[in-house]
Amino acid sequence: MQSAEKKTMTSLGKEERFRDVFAQLTVGESLKPGDRAYILAAAMLFIRRYQQDRRYTSYADLAYYIILKYSLQYADYAPLYDFAVNFGFYPIAKAILTNGLYDSNLIITCLGDIKLDRFRNESDDILTLEQFIASSSFLNENAQESCYLAPTSFGKSSLIVDQIKRLGTIPSRIVILVPTKSLLIQTFQMIRKANLQRKLIIHDEMYDGEDSFIAVFTQERALRLLAKHNTCFDIVFVDEAHNLLKGNSRSILLSRVIAKNRVLNPSSRVIYLSPLLNDANSLRLAPDQNISSHVIRFNVKEPEIYELRLNKEVHQYNRFLGSTYKLREGVEIKDYVLANSGEKNFLYNYRPVKVERLAGELCEMVPQIEPTDKVSELARILTNEVHPDFYAIEHLKHGVVYLHGKLPDLVKEYLEFKYKDLPELKYVVANSVILEGMNFPIDTLFIFNTYSLRGKELMNLIGRVNRLNTIFGQKGNRLERLLPKVHFVNNEEHNSAKSKMENKIALLRSRVFDDEIKNPMLEAFDIEALSMPVESKEKYLEKVTMVQENERFLTDTPQTMDDEIKAYLIQSGIIEFYSDPDEVVRRIIAESPTLASCPPEWWTAAPMMEKIEYLFLREIDSISDAEIKRLSHAETRNYYESHILIAQKKALNENINSQIQYFKQKVNSNNSKMYFGKSYGEEPYETASYLSPSNNTYVDLAIKNDRQLVNLAVVKLKMEDDFVSFKINKFIVMLFDYHLISTDEYNLYIYGTNDEKKIRLTKYGLSVGMVSRLEEDGQLNNLEFDEFNNLRATPALDEFLQTVNDFYRFEIRRFIG
Numbered sequence: 001m002q003s004a005e006k007k008t009m010t011s012l013g014k015e016e017r018f019r020d021v022f023a024q025l026t027v028g029e030s031l032k033p034g035d036r037a038y039i040l041a042a043a044m045l046f047i048r049r050y051q052q053d054r055r056y057t058s059y060a061d062l063a064y065y066i067i068l069k070y071s072l073q074y075a076d077y078a079p080l081y082d083f084a085v086n087f088g089f090y091p092i093a094k095a096i097l098t099n100g101l102y103d104s105n106l107i108i109t110c111l112g113d114i115k116l117d118r119f120r121n122e123s124d125d126i127l128t129l130e131q132f133i134a135s136s137s138f139l140n141e142n143a144q145e146s147c148y149l150a151p152t153s154f155g156k157s158s159l160i161v162d163q164i165k166r167l168g169t170i171p172s173r174i175v176i177l178v179p180t181k182s183l184l185i186q187t188f189q190m191i192r193k194a195n196l197q198r199k200l201i202i203h204d205e206m207y208d209g210e211d212s213f214i215a216v217f218t219q220e221r222a223l224r225l226l227a228k229h230n231t232c233f234d235i236v237f238v239d240e241a242h243n244l245l246k247g248n249s250r251s252i253l254l255s256r257v258i259a260k261n262r263v264l265n266p267s268s269r270v271i272y273l274s275p276l277l278n279d280a281n282s283l284r285l286a287p288d289q290n291i292s293s294h295v296i297r298f299n300v301k302e303p304e305i306y307e308l309r310l311n312k313e314v315h316q317y318n319r320f321l322g323s324t325y326k327l328r329e330g331v332e333i334k335d336y337v338l339a340n341s342g343e344k345n346f347l348y349n350y351r352p353v354k355v356e357r358l359a360g361e362l363c364e365m366v367p368q369i370e371p372t373d374k375v376s377e378l379a380r381i382l383t384n385e386v387h388p389d390f391y392a393i394e395h396l397k398h399g400v401v402y403l404h405g406k407l408p409d410l411v412k413e414y415l416e417f418k419y420k421d422l423p424e425l426k427y428v429v430a431n432s433v434i435l436e437g438m439n440f441p442i443d444t445l446f447i448f449n450t451y452s453l454r455g456k457e458l459m460n461l462i463g464r465v466n467r468l469n470t471i472f473g474q475k476g477n478r479l480e481r482l483l484p485k486v487h488f489v490n491n492e493e494h495n496s497a498k499s500k501m502e503n504k505i506a507l508l509r510s511r512v513f514d515d516e517i518k519n520p521m522l523e524a525f526d527i528e529a530l531s532m533p534v535e536s537k538e539k540y541l542e543k544v545t546m547v548q549e550n551e552r553f554l555t556d557t558p559q560t561m562d563d564e565i566k567a568y569l570i571q572s573g574i575i576e577f578y579s580d581p582d583e584v585v586r587r588i589i590a591e592s593p594t595l596a597s598c599p600p601e602w603w604t605a606a607p608m609m610e611k612i613e614y615l616f617l618r619e620i621d622s623i624s625d626a627e628i629k630r631l632s633h634a635e636t637r638n639y640y641e642s643h644i645l646i647a648q649k650k651a652l653n654e655n656i657n658s659q660i661q662y663f664k665q666k667v668n669s670n671n672s673k674m675y676f677g678k679s680y681g682e683e684p685y686e687t688a689s690y691l692s693p694s695n696n697t698y699v700d701l702a703i704k705n706d707r708q709l710v711n712l713a714v715v716k717l718k719m720e721d722d723f724v725s726f727k728i729n730k731f732i733v734m735l736f737d738y739h740l741i742s743t744d745e746y747n748l749y750i751y752g753t754n755d756e757k758k759i760r761l762t763k764y765g766l767s768v769g770m771v772s773r774l775e776e777d778g779q780l781n782n783l784e785f786d787e788f789n790n791l792r793a794t795p796a797l798d799e800f801l802q803t804v805n806d807f808y809r810f811e812i813r814r815f816i817g
Helices: 003-012 016-027 033-052 057-074 078-087 090-098 106-119 129-140 156-165 181-194 219-228 241-245 249-264 333-340 352-365 373-385 391-396 409-421 455-462 468-472 502-509 534-555 561-572 581-597 601-605 608-617 626-632 634-645 652-668 706-737 743-750 756-763 768-776 795-801 806-813
Strands: 145-149 173-177 199-201 213-217 235-238 269-274 292-295 304-308 314-318 323-328 345-348 400-403 427-430 444-447 485-489 673-675 698-700 783-785 791-793
Touching (some): 003 057, 016 033, 033 078, 090 106, 129 145, 129 156, 156 235, 219 249, 241 249, 314 502, 352 427, 373 806, 652 706, 756 768
Parallel strands (some): 173 235, 304 485, 345 427
Antiparallel strands (some): 304 314
16 A cells, blocks of 8 residues: 555545444444445545556555445445456456346346356466456566566466466476475475376486476475586476565575576576565566566455454454454453354464464364264374374364474374365464465464564465455355455463554555565665664674675685585585584595595494584584584484484384383483474573573473373474484585495485385385385385376275275375376
8 A cells, every 4th residue: 555545545534424434334334225325436436546547556445345345245246246347356257147146137147257258267267357467478478587476366376387388298397496395295286286298306316317397396405406417497486486585594595596597597487476575676686687577466355354452352453544443342262263263264373382282272262073984083093193192183173273384294284184175174273384375275364473474474374364266166155255354363372461463453554565675695685774673784784794705605616625615515505504614614624535535444334423423513613503513412413313214214103102202211311301492492401512591492301291292202203304304414415425425324314225216216205104114015016107207106006095094095195196
């Protein structure tokens, strides 16, 4: 909302009749016939004002909101139909005709229906006029760089498939860059379902010299492919492209992928997709880039915002006038949630541990559901495959599931699948794992914590409610879902003392937010434009300078061994573990030649963690990563040695039981403090290495009961898997690349086996544990590769899958077509 629009809207709120009638319409009070005509006439004036100057989109938004509210409240769909037809909101017009909501002349109706069918896409969905024009121009242009900006749920992902289809059989090396593992799996399954007649790759080591493939990668995997193979990408899709603007290490890596591929293949195409970006030029890495932009400005959904305050008052917020309307008082949180629950409800919280706590509290609020065979089966599966004391099992009795990034990937994805599939599961409690492109059937949102949610993040979160396919892709009249219900629930337990969410709510007055560019590799980066305290800005400037120097360093050809090793440390991300990378460079230079050419017996015989400690940690004072620094302790190294070599071959429930036993051993040995990081840590822990620690990163296992230990074990396994994957493995790969360990050692620690067939399967996404289980079940020979070298099941494996439980079947079907 531009300042001129905001000023006009505010002045409208001072016009007594409009203010009062609009307030009645907003809160759902009955309007007198004269007031109905008045408010519709006001909507017409706002449309004319927009037509006079189309920069002022808020007038059109306001007119649409008035007409939508009126039509839904009085079941008079003629105004909404007329607006939808004339404004190009064709899915709404089609829904009105299909459901017989508009009693017009039969001939006019048939002609209108025929006209609307012209605006279908390749998936047979009817698009808005703006969406149809933007997607058509996007698909038909040949610009080297394109950007498609549209609200959440406006079909950006399907455009990736449509773009690839247009290539036909032309050999192309295609990569789709996604920010998270969950989105990687979802995108991979979408591409696999589309049957695009190409090899699909989800791991850099699946590449085998092909000149035509579709890779679905995180930026880390894309960089490894470019660094280790003589190849490049012809087409780069950057999904959730607004992540490029952030200032974290993963955003730097994302910009590095794009820049490096441009050097390797100057004619490559880059296609950006985002629901949150305001200006495509914010993505430029260099001033000479010309990014073609295709923008959808209008959203057919207009959220209704409610707030439960600490004083137990309920208020409704209207973003157009910036007004709040008191609805009720004396309302408890429990009663509020129950009264406002829909069919599928999302309760948002921030920290994983608070997500679990809120899920438990929710189960005390909502009654138990009628047990069904499918929910009972799910409970049995989680009991057998995870643990009988897993919190999620008891929650199922209330139709509740919880999700966060510290659950093991397979468990999280399985619960996501079951939440979508089972109508009995009415509630999902989650954090930001749901924000990045994940598709859920949510019709009501409760926000219990607003930490880190700024304007764009709030819009993205709210955009998850009532995705368009749940409105227009279903039978019956679901047009009321165009007004998604969003509830801000003030509370001191999950938000803050004196919780006051109205300040966050006020951000929603506008739908347009300036891009805040924190990535120092982007051309428009300006540290002075960032809103942060002076002292923080000075510290950030040091970080920015180092990042820019490192990226420039990578563009130069290494002149010395020192340069080569430093470049490797930057490329691999190992450099982030040290405040003075030159110190580790000197250590590697001094030790690696002998270890590679004439390794002493103690080095050859040493376990992997001992080798990592010797080369990367010993006598190095500049280790800045607290997790890595823990490997200086023998007990920690022994723990990870066992975790890597033994745990990855076991089933999930076996690993959880082993982890519980380890917890109890620590308690019995009077060494009950366990590192859990900031997401679960409850207290600081002072050691000789950490004097006066300021962060709560440890948990005292001695004060936990058995059920709490079980659920700590579940999240600890995920934490350890991430630590191994994202940190320890970087050291192992470097040792292998510099010929400091053998191929057998590398395979054993990275893949858990030296069996070439099993290694090949793990490269296709199958876990070591699943490969072992398939072997035990005699099913490895029932896996085959199709003509494009994609893994698929034989009919015999399909038959076998009908005999196993749903969890095992789900695990296999994630990667095997």
